[in-house]
Amino acid sequence: MENLHNDIYPAIDPSVTKSLHQPGKVVLITGAGRGLGRSIAEQYAYACVASIIICARTSTELDEVEASINKINSAVKVTKFQLDVTSETAVKQCFEAVKEKEGRLDVLVNNAGASLEWVSIDESEPGKWWNVMEVNLKGPYLLLQAFLPLLVETARSNNTVVDVVNISSIAALLTFPQSSAYQLSKAALLRLTEFVDVEYKDKGVNAVGLHPGGVVTKLSENNDAIRPYLIDTPALCGGFTVWLTKGARTWLGGRYAAVTWNVDKLLSMEEEIVKGDKLKVKLVV
Ligand SMILES: NC(=O)c1ccc[n+]([C@@H]2O[C@H](COP(=O)([O-])OP(=O)(O)OC[C@H]3O[C@@H](n4cnc5c(N)ncnc54)[C@H](OP(=O)(O)O)[C@@H]3O)[C@@H](O)[C@H]2O)c1
Numbered sequence: 001m002e003n004l005h006n007d008i009y010p011a012i013d014p015s016v017t018k019s020l021h022q023p024g025k026v027v028l029i030t031g032a033g034r035g036l037g038r039s040i041a042e043q044y045a046y047a048c049v050a051s052i053i054i055c056a057r058t059s060t061e062l063d064e065v066e067a068s069i070n071k072i073n074s075a076v077k078v079t080k081f082q083l084d085v086t087s088e089t090a091v092k093q094c095f096e097a098v099k100e101k102e103g104r105l106d107v108l109v110n111n112a113g114a115s116l117e118w119v120s121i122d123e124s125e126p127g128k129w130w131n132v133m134e135v136n137l138k139g140p141y142l143l144l145q146a147f148l149p150l151l152v153e154t155a156r157s158n159n160t161v162v163d164v165v166n167i168s169s170i171a172a173l174l175t176f177p178q179s180s181a182y183q184l185s186k187a188a189l190l191r192l193t194e195f196v197d198v199e200y201k202d203k204g205v206n207a208v209g210l211h212p213g214g215v216v217t218k219l220s221e222n223n224d225a226i227r228p229y230l231i232d233t234p235a236l237c238g239g240f241t242v243w244l245t246k247g248a249r250t251w252l253g254g255r256y257a258a259v260t261w262n263v264d265k266l267l268s269m270e271e272e273i274v275k276g277d278k279l280k281v282k283l284v285v
Helices: 035-046 059-072 088-101 126-158 180-203 234-244 263-268 270-275
Strands: 026-030 051-056 077-082 107-110 162-167 205-211 256-258
Touching: 026 035, 026 126, 035 051, 035 059, 035 107, 035 234, 051 059, 051 088, 059 077, 077 088, 088 126, 107 126, 126 162, 126 180, 126 205, 162 180, 162 234, 180 205, 205 234, 263 270
Parallel strands: 026 051, 026 107, 051 077, 107 162, 162 205, 205 256
Antiparallel strands: none
16 A cells, blocks of 8 residues: 555655754663664664663663664764663663763653563463563653653753654554453553643653554564564664654654554644544544
8 A cells, every 4th residue: 555664765764864864862762672672773873863772671682782873873872771661760770870971861762562472361370461561551651750851851951842752552452352461551551642742742742652563573473363464674663763753743742653654644634633633542432
């Protein structure tokens, strides 16, 4: 379909479209050690931001991403944090370090995510089921709770709009049997995005919930039920995220967007989407 994409294309590709560049920005990405988070980090390197803070638990993977960023654009500062997003203490320590070393945050990408094998509710292990909620909902909440004041301060002192990108999923809108933990966690993250919007949009924070496409990654590769849908490249998500944070796309605040959507078509629908208050979780009666 002409309005859908499976791979990066010039309008969202900062390696060929210089108008997507975002010099001076500080970007923090959780789950940046592999998969989609890695691609988001790499696309921000092409976008010539000032500084990328990459977070995950596995330090060897962070080293690989650092090397990749350096290869793409050695002018970009890279900071690595071995961070478990479910740890309030670790998130606070990360915040203190970012505040001290950077003094600003322009883009927060809540990307770290976890899933588990699909099982019906009575067959699930409570600890594993709840861990999905912890990583996919408590994690983004902790990052927001710690970093929102710095985001607000960055917006205020630079008279600009800053961005929160919550990597949700089309799964947020589905009710597949045996996937209650993951699909509920992603739905809750979309709703959390709406709360960020209503509480902070007037303070310069633009929060969007993204479906990052269907991509073969460690998280998705062992699930036979979704394998036919894993047809997108990681670069599509990276490029769309860069496009999203280029130039105050505040009309998308609090809404859901899918990286597979053609951005020119999406822009052409702004009025319809805003007037109809579309792309939000609702009960339609
Ligand atoms: N792949 C898809 O088709 C797809 C579709 C829809 C949505 N998503 C969402 O996209 C995001 C990225 O997933 P992915 O597919 O790229 O999976 P992935 O390759 O497995 O990457 C997940 C990342 O999250 C990190 N992570 C996991 N648990 C963490 C924790 N407790 N604390 C900090 N970091 C943690 C992992 O690093 P460590 O293990 O080293 O911490 C890794 O860097 C997730 O939110 C996922 O739900 C993916």
